[in-house]
Amino acid sequence: MRGRLMVHGALMAYTLLALFPIALILINSVKSREAIFDDPLALPTMESLTFIGFQKVLASTHFLLYFGNSLVVTLAALFCILLFGAMAAWALSEYRFMGNRVLALFIAFGIMIPIRLGTVSILELMVRLELVNTLTALVLVYTAQGVPLAVMILSEFMRQVPSELKDAARCDGIGEVAIFFRVILPLIRPAMATVAVFTMIPAWNDLWFPLILAPSERTRTVTLGVQQFIGQYVTDWNSVLAALSLAVIPMLILYALFSRQLIRGLTAGAVK
Structure with a gap:
């Protein structure tokens, strides 16, 4: 007790x-x-x-545009991370092929090496692809940042799915793609919620890549938009705190929605 x-x-x-x-x-x-x-x-x-801070933020800036940009980037990156991460985890955990371990180790390096170390190379690539000052650039970067963690988490959960379920589905004539979407994904929803929480918060709060890849007025995110209220000599703290309050509310709502699945995902490995 x-x-x-x-x-x-x-x-x-x-x-x-x-x-x-x-x-x-x-x-x-x-x-x-x-x-x-x-x-x-x-x-x-x-x-x-x-409420002067909220009035300034909503009336004198394009905060709703910044908010929408952050929402689009975060949700798009989250969708790509969950989809591609789950597909890669399924391939690595279910099938045995030459280079399986090497590929898994290569993906694991994505967790150990910070993506910011490759900022110069990423910027050069985006310039060649003409993706600078586009939301697509941010979605691609955040997807690359989140996929390694997604693969590592989801692959462990997929290995725990009983092989009898997959074999029974194959005996019923269900294809591999259908098994993945209709059998595997529903069983690993707690793990996917865990991945969602751990990847959406860094994408929403990031300031580094929006400042480098999408600093224009029409592609600014919330975190970058808040910076206009912070000056070298004078800072409008009412507007800064109001903008931060508006920015943190969506994350609190999403975290509350995913909290139960998150707890199940974190404890499932220990229980099994």
Whole structure:
């Protein structure tokens, strides 16, 4: 009993530590500039409550465009990561062919080596393909960044699918593609939710590649759009915190939707 209380206490402390920055942003986004600097930990009062930051963000910038760009890039990259990652994991876990282990090791290098080390080469490639200042460039980069992790996670779950199910489907005359989409994918939904959470957050929060590959006004993402409120000498903190609040809400919603599948995916390996 004492051990369980200690575990729950540690988890609760970690939860509060993780949620504290988000709560701080949300609280201060509806406070006046003076109240933010006077006591950033205090809740807004009737005197300090203001929505001027949200008004500035929505009225004086193309924030909805930036928000839409981030949403399109993140969802498109997430779809490609789950599709191609699952297909590659299925091939590596189900079929034995020459170079299977070498290919798996090559994909694993994608996890160990940060993709930012290849920024110059990526930029040169995008220039040759005429994809600079397009959302397609960001989708391709985030897909390449997320596929290795997806392959490593999904392949382990696919190996745990009973071979009797696949053999029974083959005996019924179902093709390999149908087995993949109708048998395998429904069984590994917790793992796919885990991959989705771990890949969508870096794509949504990334500032590096949008700044290098898509800095134009029509292709800016949310994180890049927030930078216009941060100056060398003066920073509009009301607008910055309001923009960050609007940017963090979609991730909280998606995380809440995937949370149950995420927990099942993280614990399935340990239980089995």
